[in-house]
Amino acid sequence: MKTKSLLAGAALALLMSTAAHAGDVRIMWYSDGVEGDVMKDLVGRFMKENPGINVILDNVSYSVVREQLPVQLEAGNGPDIARVAQIKDNSKHWLDLRPLVKDAKYWDDNFGAQADWMRPDGSNQISGFMTQITLTGGFANKTLFDQAGVPLPGPKATWDEWAAAAKKVKESQKTPFSMAIDRSGHRLTAPLLSYGANYIGKDGKPAPLDKGAKDFLTKFVGWVGDGSFSKDVWVSAAGNTYRAAADDFINGQLPFYYSGSWQVANLATKIGNNFDWVATGSPCGPAACTGMPGGAALVAVKYTKNPKEVAALMDWLAQEKIVKEFSERTLFLPGHKGVVDKGGLDFKTDNAFAKAALTKYVEASKTTADTALKLPGWRWSDTVYAAIVTRVGQTLAGELKLEDAFTRIDADIAQKVKDSGL
């Protein structure tokens, strides 16, 4: 009896030492700009209002969220809440907040447009909300264009026109490259869609690469080959590793950089008054002038030991006034319908370039193609992006011919679909 009591005591002690404390909510958070500081401030205020809930904000790099979080989730672990960009792919791991939040209708009304992006197909789950809506688009170094005497191409300018103009600037200003695009399938998808690509087959599964996709990829590889587009970022890693090309633009070495709205705060902070820059929207192709929508979501993880506390925090952060404040302070486009409809966002920056850029992105979002709007909520988006980045990267490094790359991309995607058993 005494031994049993001792063992029970030891087991209890072990449990107490390893289990999450009741009331603890751990958030895995990554930052592109200043949003980590803003979230820290918000979390502090939440804890003051809710003294029984202790929120731990773990600031990690984006690659940790991208590469390590999925592994933790597959093993049934992970944080209680996470800020993620691979939203749909991991949707089976998100907690259904519908029975836990105070007013599910408020969530449906204000976050309903993107709810499908973060829940398993066919469910009406409330998994979380978008901390920001993003749109891919270009940035031009206006100072370099002015110094070169090259006018900035107009709002309906094509990729070819931008490439030609940026090349003139490069030659005049002796920059290493004229254009750069992040090493990301998501980013590359925008011009592909503008050239008429459609990834989604009639059965809802990935379709083989079509003419639109092949046309732009052929152009892109050619542009990298003739030194117009930066090769560095694309060949600096193997596989589908993400690499941003922002540093070259920030350093004033790049006339044109294609990335997205989430870079605005980053560029405003790091460039300061070093040179003038503008957001350009997405250049046009034969089919559209579209950017790729997306964003980062704050989602609850279903393996949490404290679902009520998680829901309380999510309810608090999802309030209209908090979403508005977060967007204004981070310079992010909000994903809250009430905030968007009411307008009047007062972005907290003195940087005129950043304010103009945000206005430009809001304007550009009106020309987003239907094919682009479907992709964030499509289960196979990340699979297609990964295959494209991997094989295009190999092509640019001289390992594959373009035609072989197309064949490999289709084969990689088909194999992944087969592996998934769907």
Added chain:
Amino acid sequence: MTAPTPSPTLTERLGSLLMAPVHLLMRAIDIPLRAVQKAAGIGGMATVFLAPNMLIFGIFVLLPLVINFVYSMTGGTAFFLTERQFVGADQYARLFQCANYLDPMSCQEDAFWTAVGNTFWFVVLQVSLMILTALITALILNRDLAARSFWRAVFFFPVLLSPVVVGLIWKWILQRQGLLNFGLYQFGVEPYTWLTDRNWTFVATIGVSLWAHMGFYALILLAGLQAIPKDLYEAAEMDGTKPARVFWRITLPLLMPNLLVVVVLALIRAVQIFDEVYVLTGGGPGTSTLYLTQYIYETGFASALRNPGLAAAASILMGLVLVVLTLIQLGIGQRGEKKGKR
């Protein structure tokens, strides 16, 4: 008549007081151990003493090995074994599905065969250069140099650095706007993209791993050199033997046991190369510095197309290569011992 026993000094009393708990513990262990010895016999006691270590080895080495093998026989993207389906040797068949093993692009898993080829050439070149440079360094450091301790520390210092730090340092040096290009630019040389040129990047990974690990192997060889009896060199000097002959006839044969250890350790480490290269090149440009461990990591964990079963199968194959290398080392070592006894 016996001499009276001297009374214990204060130190002895303090010592026995401090040792009292130890004696008590020994007595307490003595009782069950005698019972165990009675049951297992004197011969079985070795097993009893080894059991705790074997238990830890079993849990942390053998069990994961078995689980890894089981994973390699399963398919799907789920991580939990219970959610994975048994596919037999399909993952191995997929890895070996190839029209021509010398042309990775003709293989279904082209990245695997590219990684195998890259790792092979990396091992051959890096290990050869590693042994050569470590040996030369050890020979130099064994001489009566001025500030010998300082030079030993200089060569050993990189070994103390984390591989991630090593990768980052060299990335800052070699990148387009890095230190090397800055230096070259001062002399009017156009900057070069060292980390985006396939050939240079491969050379860079070898160079960086040499810089990072050479000090460790040089230290092992230095210990071997210092263990060679000085009188052998004195005798050779008295005989007027040329330095080259001294090296080939005295130094090298007597250094052979240390050299063998260095060869095997360097081989195993080279096959497992990952962290510093992952930070430095990410496996690029393309897949030119994609080595086996990175392939396994990316296939199993990092890629959006991840496949834990395929990664497990590749790691089992890599493990077999390491087992073969270790067996060769053991074989050579035993042959050397037999020769020595004769």
